[in-house]
Each structure stands twice: as structure tokens, then as C-alpha cells.
Amino acid sequence: MHIQATSIEPLLTRILQAPDRAALRTLAMGVPRYQVQWVDAGATGDQVGWRIASISDALTRRAIELAESELGPPPMAFAWVACGSQGRCEQTAHTDQDNALILSQSPGATARDYFLQLARRVTRDLDHCGLHLCTGGVMACNTDWQQPVAVWQDYFLDWIRTPALKSVMLAQNFLDLRTIHGEPALLQSLRGRVMVEARNSTWFLSALAREALKDSPPRSPLWRLGLRCPAWWTSRATPLDLKRRGILPIVSLARLLTVAHGLPALHTRSRLEAAIEGGAISAVAGQELIQAWELITTLRVRQQARFICAGRPPDNLIDGNTLSADERKRLCHAFAQVRFMQRSSGRHYLGGLPI
Structure with missing residues (x-):
């Protein structure tokens, strides 16, 4: 049986309208059960991956909105981006979170504290929703991974030009970045320069x-x-x-x-x-x-x-x-x-x- 892509739309709507964190966790706890239902209905691994990534995206967006409602509006434009299996839309019920923040400009002390608090709350909430904390620390709550576009560009150029083992592992993970919330143009501008540099580096x-x-x-x-x-x-x-x-x-x-x-x-x-x-x-x-x-x-x-x-x-x-x-x-x-x-x-x- 072919599983229609729209079959999860009601669930995504409920997630995006969740009034609080408790409601968000309750909705997220059904994800393993949904995977069983989709498999029983004949879904492929690809179809399951797209659907669970869509659920993770919705959980992330709503968690960010709930955090912003407590912290106030962000002090600058930003993009919350996911990499790994969520970035590629290939998740299953057995997954962790890999994410980062791209900021529109270099933050001052107040803005830095805001985004640190935002990231800590969101990654904690996602962990409670079943997207476990990344053991490698590739998360937006790690200050290394909440940087302005210029710093992200320097990161990538350094990884590409000096491809040591750790650099390559980081680069290949972040080459799968996808914007989940915020300003997509921040990642788009970064990707353009990085892809040209990577393609031309033997x-x-x-x-x-x-x-x-x-x-x-x-x-x-x-x-x-x-x-x-x-x-x-x-x-x-x-x-x-x-x-x-x-x-x-x-x-x-x-x-x-x-x-x-x-x-x-x-x-x-x-x-x-x-x-x-x-x-x-x-x-x-x-x-x-x-x-x-x-x-x-x-x-x-x-x-x-x-x-x-x-x-x-x-x-x-x-x-x-x-x-x-x-x-x-x-x-x-x-x-x-x-x-x-x-x-x-x-x-x-x-x-x-x-x-």
C-alpha cells in the first residue's frame, strides 16, 4: 500500500499548535507507534524517514517558539539548522539530534546569552521528546556551533583546506545542513561558497x-x-x-x-x-x-x-x-x-x- 504524504499532516498541525512542553512530549511519544503503523501498511524506509524527519522538524519549530515566548523576540535574525539524518530527512524512531545555529551577525554578550538559553531549552525539550542528545556534542547548545555566517564560513574553509580526520568528520556532517526554523538565506549564502570550495579541492x-x-x-x-x-x-x-x-x-x-x-x-x-x-x-x-x-x-x-x-x-x-x-x-x-x-x-x- 502506498502511504500518502498527507497522512501525517493532522499530527504536524497538532504539534505546531501544542500549548506547552507537556503537550509536545505527549505527541512525540507516539512516534514509535506511528513507525509500526506505517511499516504494517507497507511503507518503505525512505517513506518512514521523510515522515519522522517531518515530525522532528515540527517538534523543533514548536520548541523554538515556546522558548521564544519565554525569552522574548530574538535580538537578530538566525537560522536553526539540522544536520545528520534529520538534515537529510532520513530519520527513524531510533535517533538523536544534530543541530546548530547560524547567526546573521556577530553577537554581543546579551545576544550570546539569549541564543545560549534558547539552544539549551530547545535541545533539552527535544531530548524529552525522544530526540536524544548527541553524544558527540553536535548541538546548538554547544557554543562552537552557534556562530555568525562569517565564522561558519571560516570553519568550512578550514575543514576543506586542512582535511584532517576530525575536520572531515565535521565537514561531512555539516554538509547535510538544512534550515528548520528562521532565515533560510543565512544557510543558502554559506552553502554557495562552501560547495564551490569543496568541489575544487582534490x-x-x-x-x-x-x-x-x-x-x-x-x-x-x-x-x-x-x-x-x-x-x-x-x-x-x-x-x-x-x-x-x-x-x-x-x-x-x-x-x-x-x-x-x-x-x-x-x-x-x-x-x-x-x-x-x-x-x-x-x-x-x-x-x-x-x-x-x-x-x-x-x-x-x-x-x-x-x-x-x-x-x-x-x-x-x-x-x-x-x-x-x-x-x-x-x-x-x-x-x-x-x-x-x-x-x-x-x-x-x-x-x-x-x-
């Missing part, structure tokens, strides 16, 4: 490629996926992390392709489609990656739905006993395609260095 593209090759699907997929072992993934075996070994490699490859060719798309499927249209990747290879993306993300949201129904916290692990023989075969093929594209990217961006 060093930075090579560093992005290395990140895209860091995690790969299992190196022996025929064995891991049970095509040679009838007792595949018994209860004593370790489940496979679908996010780390399947989803993130595709996310990173899609990001690399769009940055290298100056394409503006953010969502992973949209990035792959734009890469095909722009000639960055062949139609055949691109469609194979899109199909792999659809399969792996859908298997993940189904597994999470099973956990939610069983009263267990959802995660990104998959147990082979939950998959049919056809699903195992298709997953094996998907993993092979991801590894093929990783090898191709390595040859192109890393001068043929072995993967």
Missing part, C-alpha cells in the same frame, strides 16, 4: 572518499548472508549493524558524488538521482545503489518495528533469522553493489589505492 574530495570507504558491507557476503550456510546467524552469531555496514556507506558515497559535482541535493536517494542526471554516475550503477538503499533502509525500519512491538528499544541491528531467503539473497546483492561502488570511488578519487 585533497578534500580524497578525504571524503576515504570516509566513504571506511565502513563496508561484509567482505564475504555469501557466507554472512546464509547462501552457503543453512544455519546462518544462529542465536549465537552476532547480528549485523545495517546502519554502519550498509546505510552509512551509501550515504557517504552519495554525498561524495554530489559534492564533487556541485549538486545541491541532501537526501541520499535524491543525491543519487541527481548524480545520475548530472552524469556523475552511470544510470545502471546509480539505480543499483538506489535499490540497495531502498532495501537496506526498509529492512531496518521493519526490524525496528518488530522491536517496538516486542517492547524492546529499537536499534540498527538485524538478525538473519528474521529475513526470508529472498530477502537474504537481495541483501547479498545490495551489499555487493555497495562494495563495487566503493572500489570504483577508490580508483577515481584515491588514485587506485587498494580498498
Whole structure:
């Protein structure tokens, strides 16, 4: 069954009209249940990702409005931006928050205190709504990540021109920025300069490629996926992390392709489609990656739905006993395609260095 995009509009309206934080938390607590309902109705991982990101966006906007009602109007224009899975519109019920603030000008002491208080209240409220605090500290309540446009530009240029490991990790996260609330032009002006600089930096593209090759699907997929072992993934075996070994490699490859060719798309499927249209990747290879993306993300949201129904916290692990023989075969093929594209990217961006 195709799930209509408008099916969550009533929920979004209720969130945006929530009178207080308690009402906001009550509405947010239903998100895991909604994921189960959507999966039962035949939703794909992509469809679930868009819907949950839309809910997170609404929760964020309303949390900001509630904070502003207490603190007063902001002292300057700003943009609350999200990165990571929310920025790409690829969230599930098992998620955390990654966000930042872009300010229109350098703040004085009073403005700095205002935005610090705003960010602390909003990130706390989002945490109470199930968008857990980022363990890496990539949040607007971190003063490093509440800066004027000029400082953000300096950040990006430094990351691109001196692509050390930490710099690349930060850059690839913030390359997924999307405005959730406030003035969109602040991020747009920043993105224009950054994308040109990134596209023209061979060093930075090579560093992005290395990140895209860091995690790969299992190196022996025929064995891991049970095509040679009838007792595949018994209860004593370790489940496979679908996010780390399947989803993130595709996310990173899609990001690399769009940055290298100056394409503006953010969502992973949209990035792959734009890469095909722009000639960055062949139609055949691109469609194979899109199909792999659809399969792996859908298997993940189904597994999470099973956990939610069983009263267990959802995660990104998959147990082979939950998959049919056809699903195992298709997953094996998907993993092979991801590894093929990783090898191709390595040859192109890393001068043929072995993967």
C-alpha cells in the first residue's frame, strides 16, 4: 500500500499548535507507534524517514517558539539548522539530534546569552521528546556551533583546506545542513561558497572518499548472508549493524558524488538521482545503489518495528533469522553493489589505492 504524504499532516498541525512542553512530549511519544503503523501498511524506509524527519522538524519549530515566548523576540535574525539524518530527512524512531545555529551577525554578550538559553531549552525539550542528545556534542547548545555566517564560513574553509580526520568528520556532517526554523538565506549564502570550495579541492574530495570507504558491507557476503550456510546467524552469531555496514556507506558515497559535482541535493536517494542526471554516475550503477538503499533502509525500519512491538528499544541491528531467503539473497546483492561502488570511488578519487 502506498502511504500518502498527507497522512501525517493532522499530527504536524497538532504539534505546531501544542500549548506547552507537556503537550509536545505527549505527541512525540507516539512516534514509535506511528513507525509500526506505517511499516504494517507497507511503507518503505525512505517513506518512514521523510515522515519522522517531518515530525522532528515540527517538534523543533514548536520548541523554538515556546522558548521564544519565554525569552522574548530574538535580538537578530538566525537560522536553526539540522544536520545528520534529520538534515537529510532520513530519520527513524531510533535517533538523536544534530543541530546548530547560524547567526546573521556577530553577537554581543546579551545576544550570546539569549541564543545560549534558547539552544539549551530547545535541545533539552527535544531530548524529552525522544530526540536524544548527541553524544558527540553536535548541538546548538554547544557554543562552537552557534556562530555568525562569517565564522561558519571560516570553519568550512578550514575543514576543506586542512582535511584532517576530525575536520572531515565535521565537514561531512555539516554538509547535510538544512534550515528548520528562521532565515533560510543565512544557510543558502554559506552553502554557495562552501560547495564551490569543496568541489575544487582534490585533497578534500580524497578525504571524503576515504570516509566513504571506511565502513563496508561484509567482505564475504555469501557466507554472512546464509547462501552457503543453512544455519546462518544462529542465536549465537552476532547480528549485523545495517546502519554502519550498509546505510552509512551509501550515504557517504552519495554525498561524495554530489559534492564533487556541485549538486545541491541532501537526501541520499535524491543525491543519487541527481548524480545520475548530472552524469556523475552511470544510470545502471546509480539505480543499483538506489535499490540497495531502498532495501537496506526498509529492512531496518521493519526490524525496528518488530522491536517496538516486542517492547524492546529499537536499534540498527538485524538478525538473519528474521529475513526470508529472498530477502537474504537481495541483501547479498545490495551489499555487493555497495562494495563495487566503493572500489570504483577508490580508483577515481584515491588514485587506485587498494580498498
